[in-house]
Amino acid sequence: MILPTDQFPPTQKPSESVSGVTVRLAGDSGDGMQLLGTQLTNTSALSGNDVATFPDFPAEIRAPRGTRAGVSGFQVQFSAEEIFTPGDGLDALVCMNPAALTTNLTDLKKSGILIVNSDSFEAKDLKLAKLEESPLEDGTTDPYRTIHVPMTKLTRGAVESTGLSTKFADRCKNFFAMGLVFWLYGRDVEPTLRFIDNKFGKKAPEVAEANRLALKAGWNYGETTEDFASTYQVSAAELKKGNYKNVMGNQALAWGLISAAKLSDKDLFLGSYPITPASDILHELSKHKNFGVRTFQAEDEIAAVCSAIGAAFGGSMAVTTSSGPGIALKGEGMGLGLMLELPMIIIDVQRGGPSTGLPTKTEQSDLLMAMYGRNGESPLPVVAAQSPADCFRTAIEAWQIATRYMIPVMILSDGYIANGAEPWRIPEVDSLPKIPVSHPAGQKQNGEPFLPYKRDENLARPWAIPGTEGLMHRVGGLEKEDGTGNVSYDPDNHQHMVETRANKVAKAAEFLDPLEVDGPDSGTLVLSWGGTYGSCRTAVKACQENGKSVAHAHLRWINPFPRNLGEVLKRYDNVLIPELNTGQLRLIIRNEFLVDAKGFNKIKGKPFSVTELVEAIEAIA
Amino acid sequence: MSTELPVLKAKDFESDQDVRWCPGCGDYSILAQMKKVLADIGAKKESTVFVSGIGCSSRFPYYMDTYGMHSIHGRAPAFATGLKSTRPELDVWVITGDGDALSIGGNHLVHVIRRNLDINIVLFNNSIYGLTKGQYSPTSKIGKVTKSTPRGSIDHPLNPLSIAIAAEGTFVARSVDTNIKHLCETFKRAHAHKGTSFVEVYQNCNVFNDGIWDYAKDKKTKDQSTVVLEHGKPLVYDNGTKGIRLNGFQPEIVELDGNVAVDDLLFHNEKETQPHLANVLARMRFPEFPEPIGVFRAVERPTYDEGINQQVEEAQAEQGVGDLAKLYAAGDTWTV
Ligand SMILES: Cc1ncc(C[n+]2csc(CCOP(=O)(O)OP(=O)(O)O)c2C)c(N)n1
Ligand code: SF4
Numbered sequence: 001m002i003l004p005t006d007q008f009p010p011t012q013k014p015s016e017s018v019s020g021v022t023v024r025l026a027g028d029s030g031d032g033m034q035l036l037g038t039q040l041t042n043t044s045a046l047s048g049n050d051v052a053t054f055p056d057f058p059a060e061i062r063a064p065r066g067t068r069a070g071v072s073g074f075q076v077q078f079s080a081e082e083i084f085t086p087g088d089g090l091d092a093l094v095c096m097n098p099a100a101l102t103t104n105l106t107d108l109k110k111s112g113i114l115i116v117n118s119d120s121f122e123a124k125d126l127k128l129a130k131l132e133e134s135p136l137e138d139g140t141t142d143p144y145r146t147i148h149v150p151m152t153k154l155t156r157g158a159v160e161s162t163g164l165s166t167k168f169a170d171r172c173k174n175f176f177a178m179g180l181v182f183w184l185y186g187r188d189v190e191p192t193l194r195f196i197d198n199k200f201g202k203k204a205p206e207v208a209e210a211n212r213l214a215l216k217a218g219w220n221y222g223e224t225t226e227d228f229a230s231t232y233q234v235s236a237a238e239l240k241k242g243n244y245k246n247v248m249g250n251q252a253l254a255w256g257l258i259s260a261a262k263l264s265d266k267d268l269f270l271g272s273y274p275i276t277p278a279s280d281i282l283h284e285l286s287k288h289k290n291f292g293v294r295t296f297q298a299e300d301e302i303a304a305v306c307s308a309i310g311a312a313f314g315g316s317m318a319v320t321t322s323s324g325p326g327i328a329l330k331g332e333g334m335g336l337g338l339m340l341e342l343p344m345i346i347i348d349v350q351r352g353g354p355s356t357g358l359p360t361k362t363e364q365s366d367l368l369m370a371m372y373g374r375n376g377e378s379p380l381p382v383v384a385a386q387s388p389a390d391c392f393r394t395a396i397e398a399w400q401i402a403t404r405y406m407i408p409v410m411i412l413s414d415g416y417i418a419n420g421a422e423p424w425r426i427p428e429v430d431s432l433p434k435i436p437v438s439h440p441a442g443q444k445q446n447g448e449p450f451l452p453y454k455r456d457e458n459l460a461r462p463w464a465i466p467g468t469e470g471l472m473h474r475v476g477g478l479e480k481e482d483g484t485g486n487v488s489y490d491p492d493n494h495q496h497m498v499e500t501r502a503n504k505v506a507k508a509a510e511f512l513d514p515l516e517v518d519g520p521d522s523g524t525l526v527l528s529w530g531g532t533y534g535s536c537r538t539a540v541k542a543c544q545e546n547g548k549s550v551a552h553a554h555l556r557w558i559n560p561f562p563r564n565l566g567e568v569l570k571r572y573d574n575v576l577i578p579e580l581n582t583g584q585l586r587l588i589i590r591n592e593f594l595v596d597a598k599g600f601n602k603i604k605g606k607p608f609s610v611t612e613l614v615e616a617i618e619a620i621a
Numbered sequence: 622m623s624t625e626l627p628v629l630k631a632k633d634f635e636s637d638q639d640v641r642w643c644p645g646c647g648d649y650s651i652l653a654q655m656k657k658v659l660a661d662i663g664a665k666k667e668s669t670v671f672v673s674g675i676g677c678s679s680r681f682p683y684y685m686d687t688y689g690m691h692s693i694h695g696r697a698p699a700f701a702t703g704l705k706s707t708r709p710e711l712d713v714w715v716i717t718g719d720g721d722a723l724s725i726g727g728n729h730l731v732h733v734i735r736r737n738l739d740i741n742i743v744l745f746n747n748s749i750y751g752l753t754k755g756q757y758s759p760t761s762k763i764g765k766v767t768k769s770t771p772r773g774s775i776d777h778p779l780n781p782l783s784i785a786i787a788a789e790g791t792f793v794a795r796s797v798d799t800n801i802k803h804l805c806e807t808f809k810r811a812h813a814h815k816g817t818s819f820v821e822v823y824q825n826c827n828v829f830n831d832g833i834w835d836y837a838k839d840k841k842t843k844d845q846s847t848v849v850l851e852h853g854k855p856l857v858y859d860n861g862t863k864g865i866r867l868n869g870f871q872p873e874i875v876e877l878d879g880n881v882a883v884d885d886l887l888f889h890n891e892k893e894t895q896p897h898l899a900n901v902l903a904r905m906r907f908p909e910f911p912e913p914i915g916v917f918r919a920v921e922r923p924t925y926d927e928g929i930n931q932q933v934e935e936a937q938a939e940q941g942v943g944d945l946a947k948l949y950a951a952g953d954t955w956t957v
């Protein structure tokens with residue numbers, strides 16, 4: 001269809017140019033805030049802004065309506081400059097009900113824009129949010145530029161012509177809010193109109209029409225109401241030249257895995273059991289079977305990891321994905337993977353723990369489990385992705401290490417980067433590294449026994465796969481004799497094998513990039529890892545601008561550490577390690593380098609804000 | 622000139638590792654029959670894989686000169702699933718024990734059977750934990766005195782075949798370690814079946830549970846205490862003097878003394894799609910009944926490995942073989 005973009009004329013009101021904006025959309029989990037947020041992010045990215053997002057939703061699918069527990073939020077920062085976080089203080093906050101307002105208002109900057117659906121502040125709504133008085137009337141919203149919009153009424157009126165029942169009409173409210181926000185920031189409606197058409201155009205044309213009408217009503221409301229004197233303009237960011245696409249962490253991980261499989265000429269096998277926030281990797285991979293991807297939804301996480309090992313034995317690129325509780329179950333299997341010296345990838349998308357913990361909230365508290373959470377001496381390479389787009393590169397690197405050293409590799413992601421989005425510079429396929437993988441060829445059995453544990457210069461053993469003539473061999477979890485792979489209880493051999501497995505991990509440092517440091521060679525070093533990259537980088541920059549001697553280094557590989565880490569650490573008087581846990585990396589760093597590193601630790605299920613990091617750094621710098 | 626491949630003998634399937642089971646263990650016989658069967662069916666060493674869990678029985682792969690994986694306790698079906706799904710052309714056997722398959726691995730066993738992965742599972746049932754030196758197992762009878770049950774077991778036992786049938790197993794059979802001919806025949810049929818073949822083998826652990834299957838093994842008693850199942854034939858045993866008749870859903874023993882016609886007996890139909898009858902047979906236990914030996918059920922159903930690979934082929938036929946550049950460019954992109 002021809003999209004009715006002409007029904008959204010540019011504003012006649014004055015437009016103020018700003019370098020960047022942080023908006024949060026908050027409502028009931030049934031209000032469609034995640035959809036609104038994704039659309040706003042998408043159109044902003046397409047217009048050339050740098051973007052970063054932070055969706056935040058309850059663990060329950062339909063948490064009690066109207067309650068504080070049921071509030072679902074989506075924050076996005078879009079900017080004309082390069083950004084690394086979804087922003088701290090909000091420039092604008094959209095609240096669809098009193099519960100959303102109460103739980104989010106403190107993050108709005110003083111004199112920031114507060115848009116509320118004034119129709120949802122009735123006595124019953126206040127009661128659901130456990131409020132005595134309406135925050136719209138008791139002075140709570142006084143410090144802000146509050147705009148009361150009777151969204152329910154206006155949306156019902158706008159979609160009346162479609163004949164939808166009030167129940168369905170009310171579902172279009174998020175599109176009304178979207179129209180208003182798009183108008184306020186001069187966003188292009190075309191991608192959203194296309195989205196509506198693709199999603200509902202054929203299946204439910206009246207719903208498509210209603211959403212378009214609501215979007216338009218919101219847009220027009222902005223233009224007509226006297227509450228807004230002007231709009232805002234955010235121009236395109238100066239990103240590196242290239243083609244871009246907006247990606248979420250889990251999607252980028254899945255694409256990185258698919259790419260790694262192609263680059264090594266392997267078929268990909270995923271064994272997985274659904275768990276928040278990792279399931280989207282399973283969903284995404286399941287869509288791409290034409291890449292030779294086989295996905296197996298196992299009966300539990302143990303079967304998931306074991307099936308992956310079975311596939312690795314057969315010669316596939318094997319992957320298993322989960323979050324903390326599932327990784328705990330996989331421990332024994334991962335140890336076997338290490339003993340068998342087969343390449344595979346284990347992904348832990350971390351969430352708040354322990355136990356079921358905070359399924360939809362972010363945390364970095366599985367680092368020690370990834371490093372040490374298996375029986376026996378069982379070190380595995382561990383790499384942590386630093387941002388949504390970085391997940392792509394991480395998957396490829398992990399597979400490079402896994403195949404080069406014949407070892408299972410752990411990837412750590414977290415809920416924040418798994419669901420967060422940012423622009424990804426699409427690589428030229430030819431620029432991606434080929435990943436050489438080979439299997440020994442068959443041979444006649446002529447008395448010379450095949451040695452399944454004979455090692456190459458990387459200590460890797462040959463990846464001989466079933467079906468190959470003459471290379472029949474047995475693998476297993478019992479300690480094996482180096483070379484022959486036969487079961488061995490010999491004391492010296494055991495020590496040798498434990499050391500050899502550890503040496504493989506250590507050797508990987510030769511292949512990996514050294515640590516880069518951003519900032520001066522002395523003073524304070526902020527050492528971060530994983531998903532806190534963006535906030536730490538932004539905070540250090542702010543401190544540097546404040547004239548402090550602060551440098552930033554970010555670890556992606558934690559096992560092995562970059563080969564120059566010890567030398568970098570020595571240069572600084574202070575080392576500060578901010579983590580979303582009680583100090584797990586700090587424990588390792590202090591142990592390994594005898595450095596008196598300080599911690600800045602937050603365990604609230606939330607990412608760091610830049611402001612709190614700046615305060616923490618400046619307190620010691 | 623002949624181009625025939627050299628024919629492998631049973632001995633060719635023997636690995637160079639010393640067998641470490643206790644002398645007299647029933648596992649020896651099962652190992653010997655397996656080698657013989659593989660030779661008889663013309664199996665290729667390189668295309669055959671034995672996957673096992675942990676237990677005395679699970680040491681089995683080390684003794685076969687094929688590919689093998691001695692994995693972790695209870696999970697062999699899961700390893701086999703990953704292997705067979707990605708390499709459907711391989712012949713995959715799972716070797717497991719009663720503890721391995723039914724206790725720690727119960728979950729995986731049920732799921733692999735219901736998915737009907739095209740593999741052969743051989744459960745060595747010695748009704749005891751052998752490797753850990755003699756604790757009772759999920760198939761041990763109530764009252765069983767072992768190291769961990771000095772006052773007798775109070776756990777109601779599981780019936781392995783009932784579990785396999787409840788999971789809608791497409792091939793369910795029982796045999797006995799020393800009944801060499803029957804065991805070989807059963808392995809051959811299991812191998813020929815497409816889908817999960819589940820074979821329970823009564824295995825003697827002469828160290829921790831000696832003699833529990835004597836009634837089914839001993840030449841003097843086995844005719845009275847077992848009934849051999851044959852497709853399309855009536856259930857007759859004890860030298861043709863007794864038979865099994867169905868009374869409603871209940872089996873009953875009848876004397877074939879001329880008053881009961883053979884036609885009135887229960888005729889075995891392994892191809893019956895409904896699992897009820899197979900379960901009636903599975904629940905016939907000694908000493909109340911003779912225990913059925915043979916193939917309880919052999920029906921057809923699509924296999925998991927076929928399905929998972931077919932979806933890949935269909936996706937490639939419909940969407941074309943995956944292309945990275947196309948993948949990256951799909952959806953909304955912009956240029957800077
Ligand atoms: C996770 C784990 N738990 C416990 C054990 C100890 N274990 C080894 S074999 C076994 C039981 C074996 O019994 P069964 O499967 O009947 O095999 P059998 O030795 O009788 O052939 C146990 C409990 C183990 N190896 N791994
Ligand atoms: S303990 Fe029992 S099952 Fe294990 S090897 Fe000895 S006899 Fe066989």
Ligand SMILES: [Mg+2]
Nearest residue numbers: 718719749751
């Ligand atoms: Mg046993």
